[in-house]
Amino acid sequence: MxxxxxxxxxxxxxxxxxxxxxxxxxxxxxxxxxxxxxxxxxxxxxxxxxxxxxxxxxxxxxxxxxxxxxxxxxxxxSNSEEYKRVEKAFIDEGGVQCGYCTPGFVMSTNELIKNKKDLSEDEIKEGLSGNLCRCTGYQSIVEAVKKLSGEGSNNG
Ligand code: FES
Ligand code: FES
Missing domain, CATH: 3.10.20.30 (Beta-grasp domain)
Incomplete structure (x- = not known):
C-alpha cells in the first residue's frame, strides 16, 4: 500500500x-x-x-x-547551523573514529544541547546512554558535548 x-x-x-x-x-x-x-x-x-x-x-x-x-x-x-557546531566539536575533540555511531550520537547531542545549557558530566552521560560506540571510549564524545553545552553561556 x-x-x-x-x-x-x-x-x-x-x-x-x-x-x-x-x-x-x-x-x-x-x-x-x-x-x-x-x-x-x-x-x-x-x-x-x-x-x-x-x-x-x-x-x-x-x-x-x-x-x-x-x-x-x-x-x-545536517542543513542546520546546530549540526555544524556539533560536527565541529566532535571532530575537534576526537569524538569520531570509524564514524559508524556518529550520526546517532549527533542526533542525541542535538537533543541534549537544545534542551539545556551547562550540562554536568552525569547529565551528558545519561543523555548519551542510549548510544553505543565501539571505538572512542566515550570520553572524547562527552568532552565534545561538554564544550557545546557551555557555548553561549558565561563559561564561554
Ligand atoms: S539499530 Fe536501532 S537501536 Fe541499534
Ligand atoms: S566511532 Fe566507531 S563505533 Fe563509534
Whole structure:
C-alpha cells in the first residue's frame, strides 16, 4: 500500500507494508544511509531519527506508525547551523573514529544541547546512554558535548 509522510521537510510516499521498519524505508527506498543499523533491537542508537520532533530508534518503528507524520534524519538535520557546531566539536575533540555511531550520537547531542545549557558530566552521560560506540571510549564524545553545552553561556 502507499504510505505518505513527511521526510526531511518534503511530502513523500512509498509502497510499503505497515509492518516494514522505518529504518529500511529510509535507507533502501530513499537512499538516506546516514541512519545506520547496528543492533536492530533498540539498544545502540545508530538508527536514531526524529519522528514528530521526538527521537526514536528507527529499527523499532513500523511504517504503520509513520503515516502522516514527520521524519527528520541526520541528512535533514545536517542543513542546520546546530549540526555544524556539533560536527565541529566532535571532530575537534576526537569524538569520531570509524564514524559508524556518529550520526546517532549527533542526533542525541542535538537533543541534549537544545534542551539545556551547562550540562554536568552525569547529565551528558545519561543523555548519551542510549548510544553505543565501539571505538572512542566515550570520553572524547562527552568532552565534545561538554564544550557545546557551555557555548553561549558565561563559561564561554
Ligand atoms: S539499530 Fe536501532 S537501536 Fe541499534
Ligand atoms: S566511532 Fe566507531 S563505533 Fe563509534
Amino acid at each position: 502507499k504510505i505518505r509522510f513527511v521526510l526531511n521537510g518534503e511530502n513523500v510516499s512509498v509502497e510499503s507494508s505497515m509492518t516494514r521498519r522505518l529504518l529500511d524505508v529510509i535507507r533502501s527506498d530513499f537512499d538516506l544511509t546516514g541512519t545506520k543499523e547496528g543492533c536492530s533491537e533498540g539498544e545502540c542508537g545508530a538508527c536514531l531519527v526524529y519522528l514528530d520532533k521526538e527521537l526514536v530508534n528507527a529499527c523499532l518503528i513500523p511504517m504503520g506508525n509513520v503515516v502522516g507524520r514527520e521524519v527528520l534524519t541526520i541528512e535533514g538535520l
